[in-house]
Amino acid sequence: MGLKRPESVLVVIFSEQGRVLMLQREDDPEFWQSVTGTMEIGETPIQTAYREIAEELGVVLDVKKGQIKDCQQTNQYKIRDCWLHRYPKGTTKNTEHVFSVCIPEQSPIVLTEHLDYLWLSKEEAIALAWSQTNKAAIKAYAIGQQ
Structure with a gap:
């Protein structure tokens, strides 16, 4: 596998009940997050966003239905030191495009890159999310019946 491109997506997934899906990383069990992934060339x-949801959760959404909402937000953040080796030499920042989508909590989840998942209240998800950009995205874009 080659080096990662320093451009990715963050997809906040929430249910109609306003609960947020959080994923526990395999490479750092203390790191909980929404769906994320590097953009391919x-x-x-x-x-x-559609590819990463299918890959990480086994949930295939219909692109033609436009289920994923583009939040029209782009973040830039410093890449964690322990992950810098994954990127081209000299790369220190990543650009992240933010999306959101509502899926039923009963959707069958098949984890491929994470240890566990939880459906949490918005407040619990914000508290658990490791990154500040993820916390802010959950706060801004996780909707539903609160």
């Missing part, structure tokens, strides 16, 4: 951010 030739891929648009929205294409990456």
